[in-house]
Every structure is written in C-alpha cells, then in structure tokens.
Amino acid sequence: MKETIELIGGQGRLPRQHVTQWVQVPVHTWVKVGILTILFLYLFRYQIGPVVTLWFNDASWSHGLLIPLFSLYFLNQRKLQILQTESKPNWLGMVFILLSLMVLLLMIVQFRMTYLEQLTVVAALGAVVLFLGGWPILRYTWLPILYLIFAIPLPQRILRALTIPMRTWAADIAAWFLNLVPNLQATNTGVVIDVVYKGTLIEPALDVAEACSGMRLLTAFLALGVAMAYLHERPILHRIVLLISTVPIAIFCNIIRVTITGLIYVLWDPKYAQGIYHDMLGLLMLPLAFGLYGLLAWFMGNLLVEETAASADVVIRKRGDGGQS
Numbered sequence: 001m002k003e004t005i006e007l008i009g010g011q012g013r014l015p016r017q018h019v020t021q022w023v024q025v026p027v028h029t030w031v032k033v034g035i036l037t038i039l040f041l042y043l044f045r046y047q048i049g050p051v052v053t054l055w056f057n058d059a060s061w062s063h064g065l066l067i068p069l070f071s072l073y074f075l076n077q078r079k080l081q082i083l084q085t086e087s088k089p090n091w092l093g094m095v096f097i098l099l100s101l102m103v104l105l106l107m108i109v110q111f112r113m114t115y116l117e118q119l120t121v122v123a124a125l126g127a128v129v130l131f132l133g134g135w136p137i138l139r140y141t142w143l144p145i146l147y148l149i150f151a152i153p154l155p156q157r158i159l160r161a162l163t164i165p166m167r168t169w170a171a172d173i174a175a176w177f178l179n180l181v182p183n184l185q186a187t188n189t190g191v192v193i194d195v196v197y198k199g200t201l202i203e204p205a206l207d208v209a210e211a212c213s214g215m216r217l218l219t220a221f222l223a224l225g226v227a228m229a230y231l232h233e234r235p236i237l238h239r240i241v242l243l244i245s246t247v248p249i250a251i252f253c254n255i256i257r258v259t260i261t262g263l264i265y266v267l268w269d270p271k272y273a274q275g276i277y278h279d280m281l282g283l284l285m286l287p288l289a290f291g292l293y294g295l296l297a298w299f300m301g302n303l304l305v306e307e308t309a310a311s312a313d314v315v316i317r318k319r320g321d322g323g324q325s
Helices: 027-043 045-057 059-065 067-077 079-083 091-111 114-151 156-178 215-231 236-268 275-312
Strands: 004-006 013-015 184-189 192-197
Touching: 027 045, 027 114, 045 059, 045 114, 059 067, 059 114, 059 215, 067 079, 067 114, 067 215, 079 114, 091 114, 114 215, 156 184, 156 192, 156 215, 156 236, 192 236, 215 236, 215 275, 236 275
Parallel strands: none
Antiparallel strands: 004 013, 184 192
C-alpha cells in the first residue's frame, strides 16, 4: 500500500512521492513542530540566550546570526528527500536525549563549562530528530544540525591559545613584507613590529592586536566555506580539499591585511590604520578570501572536466590480425 500524506485543509490525501513543497505538509504537523520548537527553546534558554546576545554585541561573532539561516537553507535544499522520506521514530533518540540532559546537568552543576553546555544543545537537537524521524530523516538533516556549532563562540581560553600563534605569524610575515619597501626597516618581537622609516623610528610601534589575529575571519570563512563545499555537487575529494583550504586562505588574507595596515600606518596616515578604516579593511578581506576560494574551486572543477574529456578521447580498436592499436 502506497504511503499517503494528508493535504493542508483536509482536501484529500496525496502520495508521499508527490509531495514536493513545504506548504503541502499538513497544518497539524506544523503545529507539532512549532510546539516542539517552543519547548526546546524554553528548555535550553539559558544556553541559547547568551549566544544570541553575543552575536549582537560582539563584532567578532556577528556572523553567528547567519548560521541558523544557512542551516534552514540547507534543509530547504534537501526538502524533496525529507518530504518524500517516511519517518521512522527511533527510541535510541530518546536515549540520546536523556544522555544530553544528563551531560547538561553535569556541566551546569559540577564542571561549569559553558561551551560544552551550548554544544549539548546541538547534540540534543540531533537526538530529537532521531527520536521523531529516525535514521532516514537524520540522514538528510545531520549537516544542518552540526552546522549550528559554528554559531557557538569558542571559550576565551581556547581563543587566546589559537590567536597568539596566529598573531605571531602575521607579525613575522608582515615585517618581512615591510622590509621590501625602500628606506624602511621592520623588526618584530612577538606581536609587536618596530618600524624605522628614513632613519626615523615610528612611534608607537605596530601591535598586531587580538582583533588582527585573523580568528574572526577564520571562523566566518570556515563556516561559509563549509556551506559552499556542501551546496555544490562535487566529488568528495574536492569537498575535502576545499574545506581544508579555508584555513590557509584565511591566514593568508589576514597577513595581507596586517601588511597593508602597516603600510598605511607608515607611508600614509596613522588615522587610516585604525578605527572604522581598520574595520573596513578587515571586511574587504572576506571578498578576497572568497575570490581565492572560488578560484581554487574553479581550477579543481575544470581540471576534472579536462581529465574526463581526455580519457574519453582514448579509443581502442582491434586489428584484423587480433592485435590492438
């Protein structure tokens, strides 16, 4: 017997394989989803609330506002598979829900680790989907769920541990580039670059601050890089290469940013190397990063086409004497 789904407004039933739009889902299903969403948000309000607040108050994590929208877009990209797949509730999902709640309580009462509390929310969401829809539905929703991790700010301890070496790399390479300018000598100690231009020591010295570490660009670009790799149909090897490439591309663009800032500071006017001008330069690095990323994706795509075309031109013919040519 073919599975059918009730149309909105009770206007009959439609074979599931003919359901292609979200508006064809029955109203009572949307009501259930709405109630579950409200309960979920209420249950985890102390974990979700601070994250959303940080999105609005900290420019370094403002990209978090886009992450849930991308997740919804990913779901919409898979709407045909989701709508035409029969839900098979799995009680293992309930086990994972209870485990998530237990871990959450441990984090709150015993370990007091806010970041793990917030990660538990993502795990609980996946468990809810598994419980209600089973493995068939989770198969098409796991990436949109895991993608929400990009919206959760890293702990300050981990953030500092990552930014210090990134700031040092940026200072080292920026100093090397600055030394290519005539009459300019740049030496760095850690994250501080001392510049002597035409025999005059520039004061104060250039300091690659935490905001210039590139961590903001890296996290935002990594999230968007995953989206680009996922949205286009590519071989799995291409997706892996593109995903890995987001890290060196983001670091390279940040080094360019620090170098340009240093040149502006020394050769033009220090006021254009700080404040809103500094922030605008940082925003310009995102299009540069996407340009490099797109160039790499284009190169890999065209390389695959050329290889396929070359292999298609190889023809094997049999000679009359049984040989090959």
